[in-house]
Amino acid sequence: MILDITSIIFKYFQCIWAYWWFFMDVFYTEDESRLISWLDENVKKFLQGKNIAIKLHMGERKNPHHLKPGFVDKIVATLKMQGFKPFLFDSPVIYKSDRNTEEGYLALAKEKGFGDRCPIVVSDESTPVKMKNMTYDVCKALSDADCILVLTHVKGHMCSGFGGAIKNLGMGALSKESKGKIHEGGEPEYKDGCTECNACEEICPTGNVRFEDSQPYFDKTWCCGCSLCVQACPTGAIAAKKEEFDTLLSEGAAAAASTFKKAFYINVLSEITESCDCMSDPGEIICEDAGFLASADPVAIDAASIDIVKKKAGKDVFKETNKKDPMLHVKRAEMYRMGSCDYVITS
Numbered sequence: 001m002i003l004d005i006t007s008i009i010f011k012y013f014q015c016i017w018a019y020w021w022f023f024m025d026v027f028y029t030e031d032e033s034r035l036i037s038w039l040d041e042n043v044k045k046f047l048q049g050k051n052i053a054i055k056l057h058m059g060e061r062k063n064p065h066h067l068k069p070g071f072v073d074k075i076v077a078t079l080k081m082q083g084f085k086p087f088l089f090d091s092p093v094i095y096k097s098d099r100n101t102e103e104g105y106l107a108l109a110k111e112k113g114f115g116d117r118c119p120i121v122v123s124d125e126s127t128p129v130k131m132k133n134m135t136y137d138v139c140k141a142l143s144d145a146d147c148i149l150v151l152t153h154v155k156g157h158m159c160s161g162f163g164g165a166i167k168n169l170g171m172g173a174l175s176k177e178s179k180g181k182i183h184e185g186g187e188p189e190y191k192d193g194c195t196e197c198n199a200c201e202e203i204c205p206t207g208n209v210r211f212e213d214s215q216p217y218f219d220k221t222w223c224c225g226c227s228l229c230v231q232a233c234p235t236g237a238i239a240a241k242k243e244e245f246d247t248l249l250s251e252g253a254a255a256a257a258s259t260f261k262k263a264f265y266i267n268v269l270s271e272i273t274e275s276c277d278c279m280s281d282p283g284e285i286i287c288e289d290a291g292f293l294a295s296a297d298p299v300a301i302d303a304a305s306i307d308i309v310k311k312k313a314g315k316d317v318f319k320e321t322n323k324k325d326p327m328l329h330v331k332r333a334e335m336y337r338m339g340s341c342d343y344v345i346t347s
């Protein structure tokens with residue numbers, strides 16, 4: 001009898017441990033002021049230190065759908081009240097844009113109204129982190145900070161289906177050179193055995209595939225390295241030059257996260273567009289505004305964001321718009337031990 005009670009108690013604690021280990025908490029609210037008050041009450045449980053980098057995307061010039069400066073100011077004010085010294089951070093991009101240089105991005109961010117309450121840092125300075133497929137240069141301003149708040153506008157993305165916290169790190173926390181290497185690594189190269197089924201041509205978002213002598217050719221100029229053609233090929237006739245885009249993106253995010261002392265994540269489900277904040281025209285809004293999520297787990301927060309948008313829209317709008325399963329890179333980030341796809345919503 002005593003043994004039975006002991007084993008029941010043991011099982012009980014084992015279940016609680018398993019629950020907390022496998023199911024990560026994701027706070028969810030549709031109310032912005034509730035998010036701010038929750039952050040005020042809870043941020044110190046997750047983040048410690050003084051210098052906090054807020055990693056965010058401050059938007060392309062003609063794109064109005066990125067995070068709003070007024071909302072970011074409220075986050076900054078809350079962190080300051082809790083004794084932090086925040087700064088806004090992003091890295092420059094590889095394509096032709098104001099955001100291609102540190103000076104150009106800084107000027108555009110200020111023009112858009114960011115940085116009224118704290119400094120903005122835009123920098124490509126980085127530290128190499130060696131991973132299985134390649135070495136990723138992680139932005140030094142993030143590695144050097146006492147802690148990071150990864151603040152992400154959720155939207156669709158041509159290469160990853162969906163852009164959330166993992167995308168914010170897997171591209172945004174890396175140097176220009178590493179961003180380029182990820183896109184290049186996902187480009188296709190022909191091996192052998194094409195049956196001319198046309199699946200690669202039909203799925204390519206840039207119309208980049210042409211056929212000559214019964215085999216496909218890919219023009220590097222128009223290829224974004226999304227690996228959709230590779231994933232669609234039924235015979236393995238084409239392969240990614242290095243690895244599929246989704247693998248390199250999540251590996252890059254894992255490289256970045258491995259350098260952080262402490263990190264916390266907020267995803268914003270508003271003005272959810274077809275494509276990313278990097279585009280001058282990110283396309284239509286594909287889902288009504290769906291609220292705010294906060295978590296210490298980047299995989300759980302992205303998985304929860306995808307599920308909430310799917311429920312709100314009544315279908316998988318990310319997959320429908322961009323042809324890519326939005327969970328693909330999230331699951332691969334789980335394989336890199338960035339977090340868990342299993343979560344519980346708290347409010």
Ligand code: SF4
Pocket residue numbers: 186187188203204205206207208209218222223224225226227228229230
């Ligand atoms: S990687 Fe993407 S953009 Fe490039 S050829 Fe394949 S499907 Fe087209």
Ligand code: SF4
Pocket residue numbers: 193194195196197198199200201216232233234235236237238
């Ligand atoms: S998907 Fe594969 S088999 Fe089909 S046409 Fe393209 S390369 Fe050939």
